[in-house]
Amino acid sequence: MLTINQLTKHYKGSNKGVTNISLKIEPGDIYAFIGHNGAGKTTTLKCIAGIHGFDAGEILIDGISIRENPIAAKEKFAYIPDNPDLYEYLTGIQYLNFIADVFGVSVGHREKRIEKYAGLFEITPSLGDLISSYSHGMKQKLAIISALVHEPKLLLLDEPFVGLDPKAAVILKDIMRETCKNGGAIFFSTHVLDVAEKLCNKVAIVKDGTLVTSGNMEEIVKEGRSLESIFMEVVDNV
Amino acid sequence: MFRQIKNLSKLQLCNLYGMNTFRFTKDKQVKRKTKILMVIWIIIIFMLISYVSGLTYGYIIMGLEEMSLAYLIGISSMIMLFLGIFKAGSVIFNKNGYDILCSLPVSQTAIVVSRFVRMYVENLLLALIVMIPGMIVYACLMKPDVIFYLAGIIVLIFLPFAPVTIATFIGAIITAISSRMKHKSLVEAGLSILLVLAVLIPTSRVSGLEGQITPEMIKELSGQALSILKKIYPPAIWMTNAMRTGELLPCLGCIFGFLVLFAIMIWVVSANFHFICQSLYGSVAKHDYQIENMKKDSVLIAMYKRELKRYLSSSVYVANTIMGPIMAVIFSGTLLFMGTDSIEQVLPVSIHIENLIPFLVAGIFCIMTTTSTSISMEGKEWWIVKSLPVTTKNILDGKILLNLSLILPFYLVAEVLLIVALKPAVLQMVWLLVIPPVIILFACVFGITMNLKFPLFNWESEVTVVKQSFSAMIGGLGGFFMAIVCAVPVALVPEEYLGLTMVAVCILVLVITVLLYRKNNGVNLQEI
Numbered sequence: 001m002l003t004i005n006q007l008t009k010h011y012k013g014s015n016k017g018v019t020n021i022s023l024k025i026e027p028g029d030i031y032a033f034i035g036h037n038g039a040g041k042t043t044t045l046k047c048i049a050g051i052h053g054f055d056a057g058e059i060l061i062d063g064i065s066i067r068e069n070p071i072a073a074k075e076k077f078a079y080i081p082d083n084p085d086l087y088e089y090l091t092g093i094q095y096l097n098f099i100a101d102v103f104g105v106s107v108g109h110r111e112k113r114i115e116k117y118a119g120l121f122e123i124t125p126s127l128g129d130l131i132s133s134y135s136h137g138m139k140q141k142l143a144i145i146s147a148l149v150h151e152p153k154l155l156l157l158d159e160p161f162v163g164l165d166p167k168a169a170v171i172l173k174d175i176m177r178e179t180c181k182n183g184g185a186i187f188f189s190t191h192v193l194d195v196a197e198k199l200c201n202k203v204a205i206v207k208d209g210t211l212v213t214s215g216n217m218e219e220i221v222k223e224g225r226s227l228e229s230i231f232m233e234v235v236d237n238v
Numbered sequence: 239m240f241r242q243i244k245n246l247s248k249l250q251l252c253n254l255y256g257m258n259t260f261r262f263t264k265d266k267q268v269k270r271k272t273k274i275l276m277v278i279w280i281i282i283i284f285m286l287i288s289y290v291s292g293l294t295y296g297y298i299i300m301g302l303e304e305m306s307l308a309y310l311i312g313i314s315s316m317i318m319l320f321l322g323i324f325k326a327g328s329v330i331f332n333k334n335g336y337d338i339l340c341s342l343p344v345s346q347t348a349i350v351v352s353r354f355v356r357m358y359v360e361n362l363l364l365a366l367i368v369m370i371p372g373m374i375v376y377a378c379l380m381k382p383d384v385i386f387y388l389a390g391i392i393v394l395i396f397l398p399f400a401p402v403t404i405a406t407f408i409g410a411i412i413t414a415i416s417s418r419m420k421h422k423s424l425v426e427a428g429l430s431i432l433l434v435l436a437v438l439i440p441t442s443r444v445s446g447l448e449g450q451i452t453p454e455m456i457k458e459l460s461g462q463a464l465s466i467l468k469k470i471y472p473p474a475i476w477m478t479n480a481m482r483t484g485e486l487l488p489c490l491g492c493i494f495g496f497l498v499l500f501a502i503m504i505w506v507v508s509a510n511f512h513f514i515c516q517s518l519y520g521s522v523a524k525h526d527y528q529i530e531n532m533k534k535d536s537v538l539i540a541m542y543k544r545e546l547k548r549y550l551s552s553s554v555y556v557a558n559t560i561m562g563p564i565m566a567v568i569f570s571g572t573l574l575f576m577g578t579d580s581i582e583q584v585l586p587v588s589i590h591i592e593n594l595i596p597f598l599v600a601g602i603f604c605i606m607t608t609t610s611t612s613i614s615m616e617g618k619e620w621w622i623v624k625s626l627p628v629t630t631k632n633i634l635d636g637k638i639l640l641n642l643s644l645i646l647p648f649y650l651v652a653e654v655l656l657i658v659a660l661k662p663a664v665l666q667m668v669w670l671l672v673i674p675p676v677i678i679l680f681a682c683v684f685g686i687t688m689n690l691k692f693p694l695f696n697w698e699s700e701v702t703v704v705k706q707s708f709s710a711m712i713g714g715l716g717g718f719f720m721a722i723v724c725a726v727p728v729a730l731v732p733e734e735y736l737g738l739t740m741v742a743v744c745i746l747v748l749v750i751t752v753l754l755y756r757k758n759n760g761v762n763l764q765e766i
Binding site for chain 2 (some may be wrong): 011046050051065070071072074075081085086087089090092093094097098104105106107109110118124125126127129130132133134174219
């Protein structure tokens with residue numbers, strides 16, 4: 001579903017960025033991407049999402065290169081950033097309609113999906129209000145609904161649980177599992193290692209822009225240890 | 239209190255014109271772009287200084303030394319006043335950092351004063367650029383007493399103070415009124431435009447003069463301008479007299495008056511600061527939406543609708559970009575009542591103004607396009623379109639379409655007025671109908687080109703983008719300059735070659751527009 005080969009991206013005039021990152025996310029994977037602040041998680045996600053260009057390497061989404069054919073590649077995924085800066089001058093429903101129009105979602109499908117997810121996240125009554133009146137958590141919920149409105153094969157989520165109330169966090173985890181059960185894949189960054197350990201079947205740890213370890217969760221977290229202790233050991237020793 | 243004002247003012251001023259970002263950024267691309275912008279700004283400032291020096295020299299040589307200083311003081315005050323009215327509300331009641339500021343142990347007065355200081359310093363720089371070259375030329379030629387220099391320093395310090403105080407007062411009142419309305423941005427933009435037009439239109443009535451321009455005529459026009467200045471802005475005359483004749487009392491009295499007005503303004507605005515901010519930033523959440531009657535749009539229409547909502551959500555964006563089309567309609571209406579004779583009489587050479595009217599109208603239409611700032615206005619939400627499966631063309635077409643659709647109703651009204659006013663022959667009517675859209679289209683595309691070249695996303699206030707960004711200035715005036723450039727051959731060629739020249743001009747502008755359009759659509763937005 002998502003193949004990252006030798007991804008290298010450095011910001012001009014700065015040492016920050018990522019170097020030689022390679023990952024493979026298969027259909028059905030819930031893949032956690034963890035690392036300390038500034039490790040390169042958001043940079044990697046933005047490169048995959050086509051927001052940043054990159055210096056070297058290749059990113060294929062469902063076999064389509066984000067560099068060579070960005071439009072076709074972007075049709076396959078949805079991206080939610082760590083800080084949901086949405087169009088505050090639109091109402092929630094206008095924003096969802098805008099995203100649905102861009103992805104060419106039919107009226108029937110968008111109605112059904114918006115009804116379903118807005119109902120689950122309990123923000124249907126607020127969809128007629130301006131996004132500027134939303135709390136951080138409501139914006140996050142709206143961003144999640146907008147990502148689901150076109151049923152993408154791949155979800156790219158940057159810190160998706162930040163700002164969500166406990167109930168919404170549980171609902172999002174259920175949606176993530178359901179998406180993967182239906183053949184989709186999820187690649188998300190998080191600092192909540194507990195969630196990553198319980199929810200994900202695969203994990204990658206990044207430090208200072210390079211991949212430290214990656215693979216199946218059960219192979220990395222073994223012998224009764226927690227992901228937290230593995231993470232601390234890996235980032236301290238490498 | 240003074241410590242608070244000092245600290246908050248430092249915060250307001252530290253990134254003035256992006257200097258702090260330039261100082262600390264490690265991004266070489268940002269540094270390079272800032273350096274290019276600085277060079278261009280230096281050239282523009284140098285041109286402004288040359289213009290001011292030349293103008294002052296000319297006035298003094300013609301024996302109009304009073305006019306030279308009054309003109310500089312008057313024109314810079316008017317610019318500061320009108321630009322200030324448009325942006326005062328956005329600066330004083332800036333949303334950015336409002337929550338954090340309110341949680342800090344600082345008074346509302348300190349917040350308001352610090353934001354006023356920012357506007358004052360920006361305008362002081364303008365005043366220095368305009369006044370100092372003029373004063374140097376005046377001092378060299380007129381050899382004035384020491385009182386000139388003393389009064390000059392006082393005038394320089396207080397020159398921006400008066401218009402900025404008035405503009406802040408008016409801007410705050412407009413913002414306070416609009417904050418109570420449902421469509422805040424539109425009401426604010428409408429009130430600002432009405433106010434500026436209410437002052438501009440009566441003051442633009444300089445009566446026509448017969449025949450070719452002579453020094454006597456300039457003296458007569460200058461006398462009229464001086465008497466208008468006396469009526470609408472007497473402080474300019476008092477400041478001039480203080481410098482020329484040492485008559486300090488009226489000038490000091492005026493400064494005292496403005497200090498009182500400033501104190502009242504600060505007191506009134508501070509007392510209502512939280513209320514106005516809360517009214518401005520608070521959205522009415524009805525919380526009663528039910529999913530029904532959805533409609534599917536094409537990508538282009540979706541992009542256009544989004545652009546329109548963005549546009550209408552910002553009063554400063556609307557007020558600055560709609561002035562051109564409004565002025566074009568007013569200009570066309572003026573021709574209907576006054577005819578073309580009055581314009582022909584004040585021109586230095588004898589030409590048929592009818593041939594130039596299409597270019598004049600086009601130029602006025604193109605003063606400040608929306609496209610020249612529409613990419614920067616995406617701000618921190620720029621990630622959304624970058625991550626969506628839409629082409630660069632889709633995004634940019636939405637922006638151009640918005641600009642064209644805003645101008646269209648004004649264009650139709652202006653054309654009807656012009657046709658009634660000029661009663662053109664068939665061919666003239668064709669040029670009247672064709673040339674403005676050709677140049678307007680160029681202006682819209684050129685605005686995009688400039689904004690792609692000089693985007694600004696990390697802004698704190700929309701004012702920074704709409705009024706202070708480089709792309710707003712160069713991109714926004716591109717069409718205006720193109721109209722002037724195109725008008726030159728039309729004015730110079732003999733009548734028998736006029737049709738051919740018009741066709742050539744249209745084709746040339748269209749070719750440039752198409753080339754720019756294709757270049758814009760080929761831009762990789764990841765690099766923007």
